[in-house]
Amino acid sequence: MIVRSFLTYFLLTLGLAASTLPAMAQSASLAKNVIIFMGDGTGLSSLNAASIYGYNKPQALFIQSLPGIALSDTSTATQWVTDGGAGATAIATGVKTSNGILSQSASAIKDQQDGEILKTFFEHAREHGLSTGAVSNDDRQGVTNALTAAFFAHNNNRGKSGEIFEEMLAPKSGLPGLDVAISPGRSDVFAQVKAMGHDSLAEMKAHGYAFTDSITELKKIDQSRTKVIMMTDDLQMDLKTGVDDAIARLSRNPKGFVLVVFSDCHTGKARTSLSRIVEMDNIMREVAANHKQDTLLLWTADHSYDLRIKGEGLTETLKKNEGKKIISAVSLEDEHTAEEVPVMAIGPGSERVHGFISNTEVFHILMQAPGWEQATTVVAGGTR
Numbered sequence: 001m002i003v004r005s006f007l008t009y010f011l012l013t014l015g016l017a018a019s020t021l022p023a024m025a026q027s028a029s030l031a032k033n034v035i036i037f038m039g040d041g042t043g044l045s046s047l048n049a050a051s052i053y054g055y056n057k058p059q060a061l062f063i064q065s066l067p068g069i070a071l072s073d074t075s076t077a078t079q080w081v082t083d084g085g086a087g088a089t090a091i092a093t094g095v096k097t098s099n100g101i102l103s104q105s106a107s108a109i110k111d112q113q114d115g116e117i118l119k120t121f122f123e124h125a126r127e128h129g130l131s132t133g134a135v136s137n138d139d140r141q142g143v144t145n146a147l148t149a150a151f152f153a154h155n156n157n158r159g160k161s162g163e164i165f166e167e168m169l170a171p172k173s174g175l176p177g178l179d180v181a182i183s184p185g186r187s188d189v190f191a192q193v194k195a196m197g198h199d200s201l202a203e204m205k206a207h208g209y210a211f212t213d214s215i216t217e218l219k220k221i222d223q224s225r226t227k228v229i230m231m232t233d234d235l236q237m238d239l240k241t242g243v244d245d246a247i248a249r250l251s252r253n254p255k256g257f258v259l260v261v262f263s264d265c266h267t268g269k270a271r272t273s274l275s276r277i278v279e280m281d282n283i284m285r286e287v288a289a290n291h292k293q294d295t296l297l298l299w300t301a302d303h304s305y306d307l308r309i310k311g312e313g314l315t316e317t318l319k320k321n322e323g324k325k326i327i328s329a330v331s332l333e334d335e336h337t338a339e340e341v342p343v344m345a346i347g348p349g350s351e352r353v354h355g356f357i358s359n360t361e362v363f364h365i366l367m368q369a370p371g372w373e374q375a376t377t378v379v380a381g382g383t384r
């Protein structure tokens, strides 16, 4: 009996200690800023290949050294295999929707019927007085690509770049538009605005934005201009220059900022996809070196896809080869895949990134980092 009651006491104490840990961690430090790195398609198999491609060894990416790591289910409200619209909506709003939809509920029917408007992490940030920004290397849709757009736009069709662009400038919520937007995609997006009978240059001006179509010119726009759009036709736009410029401008807000950085690491070319992972990983490494004390930096993917190194009997997979040669042993099938994707984080709030989670949980991790939402439930394996 005594042994049993002692055991009960011991287990209760353990349980209490576990339940107070997240609260202690939360009060210890809150994030002033949050930066989300969205690596399109960056599942585990892509990270494995990118590390070998970039460094000739496994687990050499910066993100593979981060203290917070979780594996996130990416299924949608209605499908086992997600697209970027539903995947990013879950992360941006904490609610699963259907493929093709942007931050509207699953009652939406693509291109036919609106669902309920889902409040996004960026909209919460706006209400708390923070600045907002998006940087993307998407070659066609730019910052109106679903992975960044889900944070600031609500549309029953992720392809409606013109409408998404206008919502970026003037949200239907009445909250201010995005402060900083930097990406390629100028011709395609502006053509869609024009097709709606509108003039993108006039609209940007009317909403107080400085605009340029060149990343070199962006640097010349006075840093005191905090509402800035750079959209270019230069597909080689340097992502790092864009991220540095966005952070410099957004940092002028003493209340903090939220920023989403997108890299298209899901292309039909293995070399391009893997190079982009290494590139964005290096950007995150540098940003973390300067900002990890007061900024939650989190990398995740909308979905994985079938890029992987295969073939135990192949000479191409011998370790003695130069890492870059692994490209010849990479198998790539373009379809999205259903398995979990990694979520990796550093900075205040990253202690909540652990275990097998839903992609909707990423939203709560983002919301809890600055203290906008409390971790309410303690369950085995972590909070919520």
Ligand SMILES: [Zn+2]
Residues within 6 Å of the ligand: 040, 041, 083, 084, 266, 302, 303
């Ligand atoms: Zn994707």
